[in-house]
Amino acid sequence: MSDTxxxxxxxxPLGAYTRPKGGSGWRDWITTVDHKKIGILYxxxxxxxxxVGGLEALLMRLQxxxxxxxxxxxxxxxxxxxxxxxxxxxxxxxxxAAAFANYLLPLQIGARDVAFPRLNxxxxxxFLAGGLFLNMSWLLGDAPDGGxxxxxxxxxxxFSPGHGMxxxxxxxxxxxxxxxxxxxxxxxxxxxxxxxxxxxxxMPVMTWMILVxxxxxxxxxxxxxxxxxxxxxDRNYGANFFNPEMGADPLLWQxxxxxxxxxxxxxxxxxxxxxxxxxIPTFSRKPLFGYPFMVFSGIAIGFMGWGVWAHHMxxxxxxxxxxxxxxxxTMFIAVPTGVKILNWLATMWGxxxxxxxxxxxxxxxxxxxxIGGLSGVTHSVAPADTQQxxxxxxxxxxxxxxxxxxxxxIFAGFYFWWPKVFGHLLSEKLGKWNFWLMLIGFNMxxxxxxxxxxxxxxxxxxxxxxxxGFEFWNMFASIGSFIIALGVLMFVINVITSARRARHEPPxxxxxxxxxxxxxxxxxxxxxxxxxxxxxxxxxxxFWHRKYAEDExxxxxxxxTAEEVCQDGSATxxxxxxxxxxxxxxxxGFPFVGFGLIYTLWICIPGALLILMAIYGWIxxxxxxxxxPHGHHAEDSSDHDGAEAPSEVVxxxxxxxxxx
Amino acid sequence: MNxxxxxxxxHEGGHDHPTDAKYIRVAIVLGIVxxxxxxxxxxxxxxxxxxxxxxxxxVFKFFYVAAWFMHLRFDSPMFTKFFVTGLxxxxxxxxxxxxxxxxxxxG
Amino acid sequence: MADAAAVDHGHRTxxxxxxxxxxxxxxxxxxxxxxxGLISTYLIYRSRYADGPAPGDIFxxxxxxxxxxxxxxxxxxxxxxxxxxxxxxIRNNRVWLLATALLxxxxxxxxxxxxxxxxxxxxxxxxxxxxxxxxxxxxxxxIHVSLGIVMLVSLLIASFRGTLTKERSETVxxxxxxxxxxxxxxxxxxxxxxxVPSPTS
Numbered sequence: 003m004s005d006t007x008x009x010x011x012x013x014x015p016l017g018a019y020t021r022p023k024g025g026s027g028w029r030d031w032i033t034t035v036d037h038k039k040i041g042i043l044y045x046x047x048x049x050x051x052x053x054v055g056g057l058e059a060l061l062m063r064l065q066x067x068x069x070x071x072x073x074x075x076x077x078x079x080x081x082x083x084x085x086x087x088x089x090x091x092x093x094x095x096x097x098x099a100a101a102f103a104n105y106l107l108p109l110q111i112g113a114r115d116v117a118f119p120r121l122n123x124x125x126x127x128x129f130l131a132g133g134l135f136l137n138m139s140w141l142l143g144d145a146p147d148g149g150x151x152x153x154x155x156x157x158x159x160x161f162s163p164g165h166g167m168x169x170x171x172x173x174x175x176x177x178x179x180x181x182x183x184x185x186x187x188x189x190x191x192x193x194x195x196x197x198x199x200x201x202x203x204x205m206p207v208m209t210w211m212i213l214v215x216x217x218x219x220x221x222x223x224x225x226x227x228x229x230x231x232x233x234x235x236d237r238n239y240g241a242n243f244f245n246p247e248m249g250a251d252p253l254l255w256q257x258x259x260x261x262x263x264x265x266x267x268x269x270x271x272x273x274x275x276x277x278x279x280x281x282i283p284t285f286s287r288k289p290l291f292g293y294p295f296m297v298f299s300g301i302a303i304g305f306m307g308w309g310v311w312a313h314h315m316x317x318x319x320x321x322x323x324x325x326x327x328x329x330x331x332t333m334f335i336a337v338p339t340g341v342k343i344l345n346w347l348a349t350m351w352g353x354x355x356x357x358x359x360x361x362x363x364x365x366x367x368x369x370x371x372x373i374g375g376l377s378g379v380t381h382s383v384a385p386a387d388t389q390q391x392x393x394x395x396x397x398x399x400x401x402x403x404x405x406x407x408x409x410x411x412i413f414a415g416f417y418f419w420w421p422k423v424f425g426h427l428l429s430e431k432l433g434k435w436n437f438w439l440m441l442i443g444f445n446m447x448x449x450x451x452x453x454x455x456x457x458x459x460x461x462x463x464x465x466x467x468x469x470x471g472f473e474f475w476n477m478f479a480s481i482g483s484f485i486i487a488l489g490v491l492m493f494v495i496n497v498i499t500s501a502r503r504a505r506h507e508p509p510x511x512x513x514x515x516x517x518x519x520x521x522x523x524x525x526x527x528x529x530x531x532x533x534x535x536x537x538x539x540x541x542x543x544x545f546w547h548r549k550y551a552e553d554e555x556x557x558x559x560x561x562x563t564a565e566e567v568c569q570d571g572s573a574t575x576x577x578x579x580x581x582x583x584x585x586x587x588x589x590x591g592f593p594f595v596g597f598g599l600i601y602t603l604w605i606c607i608p609g610a611l612l613i614l615m616a617i618y619g620w621i622x623x624x625x626x627x628x629x630x631p632h633g634h635h636a637e638d639s640s641d642h643d644g645a646e647a648p649s650e651v652v653x654x655x656x657x658x659x660x661x662x
Numbered sequence: 663m664n665x666x667x668x669x670x671x672x673h674e675g676g677h678d679h680p681t682d683a684k685y686i687r688v689a690i691v692l693g694i695v696x697x698x699x700x701x702x703x704x705x706x707x708x709x710x711x712x713x714x715x716x717x718x719x720x721v722f723k724f725f726y727v728a729a730w731f732m733h734l735r736f737d738s739p740m741f742t743k744f745f746v747t748g749l750x751x752x753x754x755x756x757x758x759x760x761x762x763x764x765x766x767x768x769g
Numbered sequence: 770m771a772d773a774a775a776v777d778h779g780h781r782t783x784x785x786x787x788x789x790x791x792x793x794x795x796x797x798x799x800x801x802x803x804x805x806g807l808i809s810t811y812l813i814y815r816s817r818y819a820d821g822p823a824p825g826d827i828f829x830x831x832x833x834x835x836x837x838x839x840x841x842x843x844x845x846x847x848x849x850x851x852x853x854x855x856x857x858x859i860r861n862n863r864v865w866l867l868a869t870a871l872l873x874x875x876x877x878x879x880x881x882x883x884x885x886x887x888x889x890x891x892x893x894x895x896x897x898x899x900x901x902x903x904x905x906x907x908x909x910x911x912i913h914v915s916l917g918i919v920m921l922v923s924l925l926i927a928s929f930r931g932t933l934t935k936e937r938s939e940t941v942x943x944x945x946x947x948x949x950x951x952x953x954x955x956x957x958x959x960x961x962x963x964x965v966p967s968p969t970s
Contacts, residue, residue, distance in 0.1 A: 117788045117792070195782070221748065221752075241894060248819050250817065254813060308755055685852065696841060702964065713966075717960065724957065731949045732945075738784065741786075748798030756806065756809040
């Protein structure tokens, strides 16, 4: 904990502000720049929003359980389904991926933190600000109702006269800043902060997938930023970007949105692919099959994902040539994904499978994503998609890939890395209830939607009439959705009871799963300074190779116990980046600006002041302890985030670390 | 990829900074090209020649500012890769967008 | 090496490149997608001028040529300011920083004049898709320039406070990268929007 580590003492400030000392309690969390705490913040916040989005889902399923449902009026339904989508995509899956990326990526590359710790904190607080801002629309009676895709001109000021879509625009713009900043940070981190010996091709596949995601974010977020500004200007300043009466083309919105939107879905799935690429080899007790193929297929998905966007627009009137071109490119993108599935299967084949809950969830991902991927391939055939589009068949597809793919993968990650983060295991028994309830409930809910869609049930509408034959499967699906909720409840119970139980039990030792990558070198939970000494990496799966070698017959034999290989976390005098208030203050300015742009410009003023003050406070605060061991840092007024990689203090730390 | 960490050098890629005189010469060249570009406005040139010529001059200026003023010529290729990746991706993606809107034929 | 400006010595990074500089280049990569979107929107809408003026009617190429040239020259002064600081020449670093900020401000002044002229001639923000796209694109660019001027002035202030030393020249370099990028975007805009023949009504 923090009292065994000397944090940088506050240096002499240029301005009026000193760096806060680390401490405990809420101040610690507000000023933290520790990637691990930030990861936990992302995870906890995302799970809160998961509850919100889940409630929205249950409301929808209650409404649709019977024909001509009366649970939600049409307007309310539109808001609920819009917010459900926005919440799940932007406030659950993406921040959960960020949680894993933040916590694990520095550890997996053997670093002590990211390249820009304060920017990292900023990303989280800005995300929180944006998410809360968007959800405030519920309380102010004006949640957005145009769908997460917000097609113009429906979302223009004529057909969406309230403030709902303004919340949409501003909420997403704010959250986009968080993602963009985080992407820049993690890219620099992966390039510059790897431990000695770790070439790019010795990084775990999870690190690679996260890196690809950051590149996708880097280039995709600006596109939706443009779209959102254009919509904002149309709605609020009389611009003519999507106004057909003035000669504009509403399809421009769809194009810009989906140029972002398609890379976005790869942003949603690749982290889970990364997670299960770690889980499956561990519980098959075999190295990942085809590491180079896994890396290159991930990169290929990243590239090819830019060339398929108009498959979301096959029936929008873009014309047969465009349709044919995008149909073909969409078929091609199935190939690298198929490569991954085959590689996971090949990893399991001949392995000694251990059916832990994490592994069960990983199985879930492989099977459910395959189903979702297959329905996706059917969409790529444009003539077939003409029937499928705007029906529940599409709803089935994307839930199979996002829930069955992304979310189950994230749960695999929870069970796998829980001991690393919290120092105790989640109960395997409760975990099995969690898994099976979720899997069964999920298939009950979304499986029948394939049928409903092909039978002609429209999506994006608040009710359906009796007599079309939709009643049975809708009721079935609604029951399934509550079983999902039970499954999630099992998870919550598991979290709480495992934490309680852990208080009376000895802490889990290092390496509970006999794993393969660098993060398992540290004790559990991870000490605040990560590694006592930096690790020299000689091979992929370095951790595994320190424990196992091959004997003269080529068989794998154990050469060291986990206790012998793992570090004990007792290093002192590790220089860590100092905490800071400014990321929190900067983020706090954004909701004010948002409310000001919606209601009255006066409110923008405190927001702008907070942002300006925070920027200059950030620039002027001392980067770290000026007398710290890593070179001269005059109090600077430079405008860069001055937290340099502390990794160079290896030398000092190694000498000072107590032996044994 | 470098397998070991390296000290950040004072100037990655060597120490051959252009002199001020060199920068000024680059600026003069850029100024001349700009003048030529503007000159096209006053002369009647058929579009089929004019547009490629203008785009060519634009690319030339772009390249010169990036290579010399932004120092890409002398710096690590990694910086160039990032910039070019963004440029190429934007060109390809938005090129396709413009194609779908029939910009090249009707725009 | 008279121009050696050791900023981050002692900080080992995987690529040997400074974190901050790499961050700026990564950011500039993403900005290509931002401006690309705005430029594409403009190109799609440039022929949709409703009842208002068409681009070919209203652009004043000679005027815009002058302001484009000014911005181009500001890139020169920017790199001269960096070069001065790398030599340890604080005074000229300040002179050229000031010159860059002034030239940038002149450019913005030119933009403001151009916009108000267009307004008087019947091209408002809401006149047509063309007008909205034009003002949004050039407006975003102008905001980027203005933020750049704020950064330049901040550097100047730091210099007068004595904290912008030769050792910190990388900061000027990074601000310079941003500034040159904004100039390069304008090179693109000037050619593609102004010089390439536009529809007339």
